[in-house]
Amino acid sequence: MNLDKILKELAGDHQELKIMEVCGTHTSSIFKNGIRSLLSPEIRLISGPGCPVCVTPASYIDKAIEWALTPNCVLLTFGDMMKVPGSEKSLSEAKADGARVEIMYSPQEALKKAAANPELTYVIACVGFETTIPSYALVIEQTERSGLTNIKFLTALRKVMPALDFICATDNEISAFIAPGHVSTILGSQAYADLAEQYMKPFAVAGFEGEHILIAIYDLVKQVENHKHEVHNLYPSVVKPEGNAVALAYISNYFESGPAFWRGIGVIEDSGLYLNQKYRKYDAGSADLAGDAAQKTTNCRCGEVILGKINPDECPMFGKACTPAKAQGPCMVSSEGTCGIWFRFTKK
Ligand code: SF4
Ligand code: SF4
Numbered sequence: 001m002n003l004d005k006i007l008k009e010l011a012g013d014h015q016e017l018k019i020m021e022v023c024g025t026h027t028s029s030i031f032k033n034g035i036r037s038l039l040s041p042e043i044r045l046i047s048g049p050g051c052p053v054c055v056t057p058a059s060y061i062d063k064a065i066e067w068a069l070t071p072n073c074v075l076l077t078f079g080d081m082m083k084v085p086g087s088e089k090s091l092s093e094a095k096a097d098g099a100r101v102e103i104m105y106s107p108q109e110a111l112k113k114a115a116a117n118p119e120l121t122y123v124i125a126c127v128g129f130e131t132t133i134p135s136y137a138l139v140i141e142q143t144e145r146s147g148l149t150n151i152k153f154l155t156a157l158r159k160v161m162p163a164l165d166f167i168c169a170t171d172n173e174i175s176a177f178i179a180p181g182h183v184s185t186i187l188g189s190q191a192y193a194d195l196a197e198q199y200m201k202p203f204a205v206a207g208f209e210g211e212h213i214l215i216a217i218y219d220l221v222k223q224v225e226n227h228k229h230e231v232h233n234l235y236p237s238v239v240k241p242e243g244n245a246v247a248l249a250y251i252s253n254y255f256e257s258g259p260a261f262w263r264g265i266g267v268i269e270d271s272g273l274y275l276n277q278k279y280r281k282y283d284a285g286s287a288d289l290a291g292d293a294a295q296k297t298t299n300c301r302c303g304e305v306i307l308g309k310i311n312p313d314e315c316p317m318f319g320k321a322c323t324p325a326k327a328q329g330p331c332m333v334s335s336e337g338t339c340g341i342w343f344r345f346t347k348k
Helices: 003-011 024-032 058-069 091-096 109-116 133-146 160-170 181-187 189-199 210-225 245-254 277-282 302-306 338-346
Strands: 017-023 043-050 073-077 101-103 121-128 151-158 176-179 203-205 231-233 255-262 266-275
Touching: 003 210, 017 024, 017 160, 017 181, 017 210, 024 043, 024 181, 024 210, 024 338, 043 160, 043 210, 043 302, 058 073, 058 091, 058 121, 058 151, 073 109, 091 101, 109 121, 109 133, 109 151, 121 133, 133 151, 133 245, 133 277, 151 255, 151 277, 160 181, 160 189, 160 266, 176 181, 176 189, 176 210, 181 189, 181 245, 189 203, 189 231, 203 210, 245 255, 266 277, 302 338
Parallel strands: 017 043, 017 176, 073 101, 073 121, 121 151, 176 203, 203 231
Antiparallel strands: 151 266, 255 266
């Protein structure tokens, strides 16, 4: 079927349905391409927990700041973590107050820095889903080989599947899922088969162009309307059914699963990855943050945003008390956080 026909059908009459795009990059593309305006009002697109920055708990930021304030320690982080609020302050505010925080462009930089400055300990802030976890595993391998003892890893690594399972188990209203494209390259399209079967929800793995997303929405609408719940891989040039075996082996060589706290959601069993026994000597206290309950109570409604229960503009602070320049919650901070994307595209 050609795109014109798909567009015509999607704009026509449908039963009410809610489709969750799990990944922030899909949300961004949906806005960039004006996809919502092309759909019948009955087809509602909602965003999911697809940004690891957004779900990183405040206690993780607090711990990172603690390391950055420890004498002879340097915290290395990607720039997108700098403005995420901790329980008192962000890394950026802590740095302004004298904490030793450096922005990295690749975690590999730690190896050079640690070799050049043996008197300092470098703590790498490792935040991410399956897409980025293998790159941290590689640095652990290189650290072990190099014999350096002044590198540590503070991990907030999250697995997407347990979060999707949690959403399926707690929300009956979601009709279908656009599966995250990047994560699917690692996990493989077949990873969604059990969830599709158990909860009777269709999944479509989609690329990131507007056309890719429209085709995925069309596929899911048709599946729902025909009472199907299959997994369709609509991005086969990049995503294989079995995923990336090398990356998966890397992950399981270095990490083991455990409970993890998702900001705004709570603890999800088995959704975190922690350095396993063999490599735990490099850990910077990550497992202690698994049951974080000490979240500051704020009016931020990120939890509802990342579970697709409300749109960002339904949060009373959106665009007022909360903007990218003065974010009140992590969803407004990250370039792929849902509130940040909505702000960029609707508040110009
Ligand atoms: S911004 Fe980075 S962290 Fe957030 S969804 Fe995208 S890839 Fe993930
Ligand atoms: S607009 Fe700001 S305060 Fe409201 S949910 Fe989003 S990040 Fe949280």
